[in-house]
Amino acid sequence: MEFRDLSRADGTSKWLGKIGRWAFSILIPLVAATLLFFVIRAKLRGEQLPDFVIFIEAMGFVVVILAGTWFLVRGVREHRESEERYRQMASHIQEIFWMLDAESKRVLEVNEAYETITGRTRRSLLDSPTSYEEIIHPEDRVHVLARLDEATRSGRLDERFRITLPSGDVRWVRVHGFPMRNAAGRIWRLVGTAQDVTGQKQAEDEVVRNLRIAETARAEADALQKATLALTQDLRMDSVMEALLRSLEELVPYTLARVIVPEGGPHLLALGEREIPERPQASPKYRPGHPLTLIADECPFLKTILEEKKSVLISETNKEKDWQTFKGHTHLHSWLSVPLKASGEYLGFLSIGHADPNRYTEEHLRRAELLSIPAAAAIQNARLYSTADMYASELQKRLVDLEEAETALAEVRWSRTSSDDRFEKVFRSSPVPLTITTLREGRFVDVNTAFERRYGYTREEVLGRTVHDLDMWCDPADRMFMTEQLRQGVAVRNRITWLRSKSGEVKLTSYSADRIHFAGQACVLAVSDDLPEFNQRKAN
Secondary structure (H helix, E strand, O other): OHHHHHHHHHHHHHHHHHHHHHHHHHHHHHHHHHHHHHHHHHHHHOOOOOHHHHHHHHHHHHHHHHHHHHHHHHHHHHHHHHHHHHHHHHHHOOOEEEEEEOOOOOEEEEOOHHHHHHOOOHHHHHHOOOOHHHHEOHHHHHHHHHHHHHHHHHOOEEEEEEEEOOOOOEEEEEEEEEEEEOOOOOEEEEEEEEEEOHHHHHHHHHHHHHHHHHHHHHHHHHHHHHHHHHHHHOOOHHHHHHHHHHHHHHHOOOOEEEEEEEOOOOEEEEEEEEEOOOOOOOOOOOOOOOOOEEEHHHOHHHHHHHHHOOOEEEOOHHHOOOHHHOOOOOOOOEEEEEEEEEOOEEEEEEEEEEOOOOOOOHHHHHHHHHHHHHHHHHHHHHHHHHHHHHHHHHHHHHHHHHHHHHHHHHHHHHHHHHHHHHHHHHHHHOOOOEEEEEOOOOEEEEEOHHHHHHHOOOHHHHOOOEHHHHOOEOOHHHHHHHHHHHHOOOOEEEEEEEEEOOOOOEEEEEEEEEEEEEOOEEEEEEEEEEOOHHHHHHHO
């Protein structure tokens, strides 16, 4: 508070001193003029003035001259001090302070900061007041001079533009201008500042660049996410190729893109292909030369790509050795490729080409490499899906065959069961003695009721025993002959032999036999019947 009062008091004293000086400077000439008026009037009237009046008049003039001289010296000194303060202030600020004539646009004043910012001397501008036009960057010059001309009428100038240094470097400056008007209100001067904003402009450009990079990265991430999702929607190879090549277009511009995979030995196949602009829908999908097939031994360039298995970027293919041997790609002038690898396995490579030269950069190559990761996984999954689908089809066919076989087997089993039932009935009810014995041992497996009546054995007595145990064959050689005949596949018909019953009675028998498969083993189904009486006498 005290400081504020002192300041007010100091300001008041200065104001009063200034008022006193102006009043004194006006009062003295007024007194001198009054005295001069009385002297002149007295002389005109012829009156004699007293000496003290002449003395006062002379002293008044002396005082007026001395006071005028003092005020003049003081005014000059104050002007010089003010000008010196201005120069010191102007020389220490980092902005250019300038003044120019509104009509001629010639620079009238400029401070030392002009040398620091523009790299040119202040004297060179004062000697050539319009040379500032030459330092404006050629691309900005017309616009800036037009705005300067407009400012001479409007009184306002606020522009940011480039200037060129003698070394050829470029700086950015921001210029503010304000009007100075004469008594008639007309603009006759323009004053203002020019500030070096190169650092600010670079920071702004860096922010814009970072924002652009972030936006590009976001768009790239969205495109890759969309591509990954599209590649997993349908595992059929045709769908995978369609999704891959369409997603590629959003990341890398191309005229022709192919997915080229090895097909065994030196042979390669274009598994997928897409051209831009696309062929009309009416064109056949499988036209001559489609899909493209290649032989590595016939193309040294392609052979190198397969051997190195790494990414390649070619800005101008006409400068590439052996490019003309790359069948189906000779019309392309820019080309890049990235390998397709999944689980450590080389699946082939992605071929991307453009009809214009110098279309691809390292950024395009990086994007293609990012896409190749989900692309290779999708191709591998599509192959696994195709293999699984083939196995599934084969399995389905086998299942159908199995069902048919089971149905047929069921029918056979039913038929066999039905046949077995019929055989059982015939076997049991036949009036002719029937036996089933094993081929190798002659062990009884089954006999019918007629056998029990003729030979006197019950069924339980013979089952599990052999014909040798019962001593039924009077001549074992006959049985050996018949079994050998059956082993050779020859049926025995009406063989006359002697068989012994349980009581020891020998019966002349007509013996017939067939080899059958019964109860899981080779057996003999035999019929042994009595000969008629007359035949018995004839046989005897």
